[in-house]
Amino acid sequence: xxVLRVRHGxxxxxxxxxxxxxxxxxxDRALGLVDxxxxxxxxxxxxxxxxxxxxxxxxFRSRLRExxxxxxxxxxxxxxxxxxxxxxxxxxxxxxAATRLEAEAELAxxxxxxxxxxxxxxxAKHLFGYACAADVTAADxxxxxxxxxxxxGFDTFAPIGPWIETGVEDASALGLRLLVNGRRVQDGNTGDxxxxxxxxxxxxSTIMTLLPGDVIxxxxxxxxxxxxxxDEVRIEIDGVGVLxxxxxxxxxxxxxx
Numbered sequence: 001x002x003v004l005r006v007r008h009g010x011x012x013x014x015x016x017x018x019x020x021x022x023x024x025x026x027x028d029r030a031l032g033l034v035d036x037x038x039x040x041x042x043x044x045x046x047x048x049x050x051x052x053x054x055x056x057x058x059x060f061r062s063r064l065r066e067x068x069x070x071x072x073x074x075x076x077x078x079x080x081x082x083x084x085x086x087x088x089x090x091x092x093x094x095x096x097a098a099t100r101l102e103a104e105a106e107l108a109x110x111x112x113x114x115x116x117x118x119x120x121x122x123x124a125k126h127l128f129g130y131a132c133a134a135d136v137t138a139a140d141x142x143x144x145x146x147x148x149x150x151x152x153g154f155d156t157f158a159p160i161g162p163w164i165e166t167g168v169e170d171a172s173a174l175g176l177r178l179l180v181n182g183r184r185v186q187d188g189n190t191g192d193x194x195x196x197x198x199x200x201x202x203x204x205s206t207i208m209t210l211l212p213g214d215v216i217x218x219x220x221x222x223x224x225x226x227x228x229x230x231d232e233v234r235i236e237i238d239g240v241g242v243l244x245x246x247x248x249x250x251x252x253x254x255x256x257x
Contacts, residue, residue, distance in 0.1 A: 002241070003027070003129065003164040005049075006042040015042070017163060046087035047131060047164050048110055050214045053080040054204050055106075055135060055152070059219025060192045066222040071194045075219060077204065078148045080158045085215075088161035091248045094229055095154050098138035101227045101247070104220035105178035105186050105235045107171065108133035108160050109197055111214040118205045123198040126210075129166035132235040132243035133217050134159045134178075137224070159233070159245045160215060168239055171197040179234040180225045188221025 002017040004024060011031055015024035017039070024042055026033035056075035058064050064071055086092070094101050112128030136158070142151035168174070171190060178186035190196075195203060200218055204210065227233055227247050235243040 001129075001166045003047070003166060004162075005045045005047045007045055008033070008037060008042045012045065044087065044089075044162075046085050046090075047161050048085060048108075048213050048215055050082055050085065051211050052082070052208075053084065053158050053215045053217060054208070054210075055080060055217040056195070056200055056219045057148075059194050059200070060188060060221045061194060062188060062192055062222035063220060064194070075195055075200070077207070078152060080217075081153055083155050084153060084158035086156050086159050086245070088159070088243050088245065090159070090245060091156065092134070092136055092159060092227070092233065092245050093154070093156045093248060093250050095138065095250050098141055098154070100138070100140045102137045102139045102224040103178060103180070103227050103233050104135040104137075104224045105176045105188070105237070106133045106135050106217045106220050107174065107176060107190055107197065107237055107240070109171070109201060109216040109218055110164050111201075111210045111216070112212055114209065114211055115201070115205045116209045118202050120198045120202040123201045126201070128212070129164040130168050130171060130237075130240050131160050131164050131215075132162070132176075132237045132241050133215070134233055134235050134243065134245065135217055135220060136227075139226075158215075158217075159235075159243055161243050162241050165240045174240065175236075175238040176221070177236045178223075178225050179236070180227055181232055182234075185225035186221050186223045190218070192221060193219060
């Protein structure tokens with residue numbers, strides 16, 4: 001099932017998308033919206049409003065080889081703020097402070113139920129589903145800082161979407177690709193992960209409580225792509241969806257009055 005987060009009138013809710021007839025069906029019975037709504041009559045929002053986005057760095061063997069690291073080093077965790085999240089069709093903004101951006105294709109794992117110290121075998125019961133994601137980095141700032149908070153944390157640096165797919169049977173064998181302006185930059189498979197999706201959720205849950213709507217970005221294969229204003233960034237994950245975002249430069253700041 002493909003689940004969108006939408007706004008209709010004054011109400012914001014999750015809805016099941018029917019691709020065949022371009023309609024959505026409200027999943028919140030309390031709203032009383034029984035009949036399908038034409039997709040054109042709702043505003044599609046970013047599919048998640050997480051309290052945190054947890055990212056696993058170096059969780060693909062191909063990426064570790066590229067970095068000259070051993071698999072025993074992975075994964076390293078860092079956080080992106082909720083303000084970094086945007087949906088499909090929204091623009092990645094290159095901040096004035098950065099001169100070089102990179103994007104990486106990642107599988108986003110969306111938490112559905114509160115979990116803490118969850119065993120890998122019980123993870124499925126705590127998931128909402130999966131989405132496509134781009135991990136955007138200000139590459140030039142990453143080399144200046146000891147931590148990743150600034151280089152990874154700008155607004156718009158966590159595109160996620162286009163929906164949450166709840167029907168993925170095996171997230172450990174999904175092809176994923178990054179295309180920039182139609183050119184394939186990354187081509188990998190989640191089977192190359194050092195720590196599988198369920199094991200990763202279990203691991204993170206031993207460190208922090210995961211709340212409904214929280215997102216775990218599960219790492220990226222080799223070859224992050226350079227992106228710049230005017231580019232189209234496309235993330236494809238088999239059985240999950242296609243996430244498309246453009247890139248634009250941050251507008252000049254308004255002069256002080």
